[in-house]
Amino acid sequence: MRLCGGAPDEGPFALVEKRANAQRLFALDPAALAQGLTPGLSLSDARARLPSLLVAPADPAADRALLLRLAARCERYTPLAALDEPHGLVLDIAGCAHLFGGEEAMRARVIADFRAWGLTAQAAVAPSPDCARALARFSAGGTFTDQAEGAVARLPLAALEADEEIHFALGRAGFKTLGDLAARPTRVFAARFGNEFPFRLERLFGRADHRITPLRPPPDRMVERHFLEPFSQREAVESVIDDLLHDVALLLEQRGEGGRRFELSFFRADGHVRRLDIETLRPTRDEKFLARLFREKLDSLADPLDPGFGFDALRLAVPRAETCDAHQESFDGAARNDNERELSELLDRLTTRFGRARVLRFMREDAHEPERESRAVPASAPPSTWPAPVPGEPPARPLTLFDPPQPVEVVALAPDGPPARFRWRRKIHDVLRAEGPERIAPDWRLHGLEAPERDYYRVEDAEGRRFWLFRHGLYERGEAAPRWFLHGLFA
């Protein structure tokens, strides 16, 4: 498939690049080509011949970005879409063509879609990627399923896309088409041009195949629906989602699996693709629950689903699945299992609505710095075990921690004693009870050996509010006056 497009309508147009200290033509539109200009010509020569030529600098990065976007759009036809650089795309349509009414109908549909997106495309359907590329680039295109070899044989030598010397040598020898080459024994070419050459021919004729590397790994579990008439109503979208979930549930059941991640792709008629992801804590194929999650997701989108002129295809893939047994494990375990399932479904719903970063659980870290001992992580993380508090002791760590610790002004009766009074957020607190210091050294791997230690105090003010304060640095080291911080609040 070959693409060119985006040129202005006004007249001959060219993209130029700087090569060997000169501006040279890089790509030309049909009008410029018709005037006899060719890529590689210097811009001054081209201007001399055609003063009305419009030019713009070539931007290979933008070309590639466009190509990537187009490849994503092409995932509506097949999940196996890859770049065929520099200017093409290759789609593996094995097993997909029937969804579009056969190969030729599919090719026509692709070309029509590209035209609708403002691009001119040339496309060929052939048994192998190289064969399709050659036919798309060097013939008028078409569907070549059985007669591919004959069609390739009629292609000019340029379809080899080999080095210039090879083309030159072959032209001198009087070869005109690929068919001329194929009629000769391959060892002749191998001897002259290297062993690669015969392989190249084999591939062009579709006798040797090679797999394309799709942009995104194709999911094993995938169902999709295509529609002749684009639709946009929310109810219609939901009913299609229900259908897809039903299909995917059957698929997962056959495989004895449950999904952990579900990806729904909405293909808009104008080429735009939107993807929605949901994740679950446990493997599931419960279509009702999943339908509820997707509804939740649709309702909570910050950037709502925009149907434009309607969707013409929806695809549901399950990129992550695990084995999942339909049967209850044991009779007495059933109730507990139900409870766990219900809770994980609650967390799934909340995660779908609020996002992974907002539905959290606590994870214990192997660190002795208070701020790193506990971390709030997405609910899908495994549970941690927590140390039991020392019996008979009041809580040694506060309920909350400030990040970063808040600076406070402190009056202490002794230089290395507990605070007697402190000011936090413009309010003075008189300390009535205090315990400490508990010395906590910073992690030298993070802060270096010179980082000052912290002396922590648990204090209670006259109103019974309990605080965790620390003194940063020590007097006896002869440093500047130590600073005080409030690190947390006790219940």
Next chain:
Amino acid sequence: MSRVKTLAGLRLVLARIAIRHGLGAPDREQAFALGASEVDHVLGGGLNRAALHEIHAPWADWSAAAGFCLALARRAAPERPLLWARPDFLDDEAGRLNGVGLAEFGVDPALLSLVRGRDAQAVLRAGMEAARCKSLGAALIEIVGTPHVLKNLTATLRLARAAEKSGVTLFLLRVGLEDAQTGPPPSAAASRWQARACLSRALSANAPGAPGFEITLLRHRGLTAERSWRLEWLRDQGLFHQIPEPDDAALPRSLPALPADGAVAPLRRRAG
């Protein structure tokens, strides 16, 4: 449409009557005691498990009130999963929840799920989802001030109904109400409390003791006048205990000077 509205209106009226007359009183099975006998007696045995309870606190006592809620949640649903829904910005105002601190307070962090909401609406929504989930023991919903959705009875009524149906104990922790000119906002909560920190009973060397709370029961079925108590939370036993009135009230006093040798005690409880 109008019929639906009428029905909803009637339900509201009914609910108000039910609240006023204490209908749908809890049976003994459904109630949980705090452990402090005087409080439990006034509560008629304890608080209803399948209900919404509201705890008010001034800003400065936020952490004490949160502790009181957590302790109540532990009493209501020991060893069962908890959900805590809090608005984002509280992390800056009151600090981030600390897993180790929760464990030290007597709540297993492994049983706690935390939902951070962008605003009060999101927090209430998460709370509503939690209220419907039977496998949850209790849920704690933190609200600052009186957001628009809580200006009338509808939201709390929905929460209360969901709790009644699912058996999840709901605690609505409300801070920052002190600025309100109009008195407490309407609520369908089964009980309403005011919680503040109070001075703990000192351990040796004047170290702060078990967390103390000064709580006021503002509203409860059959309550005629507000009642206040000073309770401490005994984590190891998992119950509240009334702090005996001290003979000589603790008064601010200056701290005795420390030995000036600069030595650092290996263990805590040295200060003062």
